[in-house]
Amino acid sequence: MASTTLRFPRFIGRLVLGELAHVGRFGLMVAELARGLREWRIWLPRSMSEAASVGAGSLPIVLLIAGFAGAVTAFQAGYQWQTSLPVYVLGTLITETIILELGPVLIGLVLAGRIGARYAAELGTMRVTEQIDALESLGRSPASHLIIPRVLASTLMLPVLVIIADVVAVGAGWIGVKQVLPVTDWDFTYGAQYYWRPFDGWYSLIKAVSFGLAIGLVSCYMGFNTQQGAEGVGKSTTAAVVTSSVVILLLNTLLAKILLQA
């Protein structure tokens, strides 16, 4: 009976300690990244090639998703349309929905899967095959060789990909809405510009940068702290995608509250 009574508090204690250990290790990794920034000769060229790889590799899926998302947004807007409103409002609705929300969030979530899984699997495999130990044993910093280039690449490339996605999705929405409602090009562009504020573009970019940073940091952390062989790599890859996605949704809510409600 006594052992049953103790089991639950012990379980909670272990859980809390485990989470605190994650926070501590994550903090140490960020501190390590800050220290590694001095070694720009090492991380700069690696960041460039990583960014090129992430950008070029993600472009097809980004274009595909943006195209479909834009078209579906237009079709659903058409489905819910009330004839009492002027049709140029559709231009506003589609453009703002895509730029403020769909573009950054959808691309962020997809890239959390694509880039996040890749980072965690790469670093996890390097951990379990002692490649990270080997780097350290050569007196080299894993932060400047492995983590900074990946975090920078995702942070820099996500805004670029989101801009491309926004443009493609708005274009697809423009074409799509013309298929379902009698909207002219003039109506669409007038509506898109009527409520447009430059801050909307900045808001989309701020979200993209935040999501890119979150994907990079979370995935690298998960991969870097992989344990227990192939099974560990699988676990850390899954954890990287799930945690990055949750962090993106949290950041999305937080940024909307801070930047749009201020």
Added chain:
Amino acid sequence: MIELKGVRKRFGEQVVLDGVDFEVREGETVALLGASGTGKSVLLKHINGLIRPDGGRILVDGLEVASLTRQKLAELRTRIGYVFQNGALFDSSNVFENIRLGLSDETKYEDQDYARARVTECLRLVNLAPEVAEKFPAQLSGGMRKRVGIARAIAGAPKYLLYDEPTSGLDPVNADVIDELVMRLDRELGVTSVMVTHDVRGAFRVADRLALLADGKIVLQGTPEEFRKSESVVVMAFLERDFDPTSYAA
């Protein structure tokens, strides 16, 4: 000189090192023997600070490894070459890049001509052709990967070389090649070496002194002759399991 004094390490409930005293003098080759899972690799990783001890002291050239700053530890590591059990080669880089990363001096690392010449020299030292530099680790055999791992470890001209099971997973012929390579490098480069192994035959060939790790402690540390004459039950059981030590009488 490498000294371990009362080193203790546990992972969870499992005590791996329980007060290890171990010493490696300048210029000698010491083979650290022990059954699988006794903590030989863990002990080796303590020497270059890849694992921190729970207690005890680890001194390399008088420097206490566990209390070094990050920068001092990185500097110390440039004096210690580490050969990993499975090579631990960076699989996204070719052999040239792998060995080049072993150049601890950043100026030399950036100098393409120097790096190219040094990589070729290191490949020669481990009996590999210069053309291997362009291959990727996945294109190499197990023995070649081990040799490239050694080439990377010696690229920065270290004072110490730590080998983690350099012959494990190799056939007897390739194992002999690696043993001879270790002896030749010791001779030609004048390095101080620690070789973790459970290959008793190879250890007797290569090492000046041997140490046996069992139950978290060094049971015996001495010359091959002292091992042969030892009447310790643990030593005798370990040696007899692999070979008859009398057949390796000097």
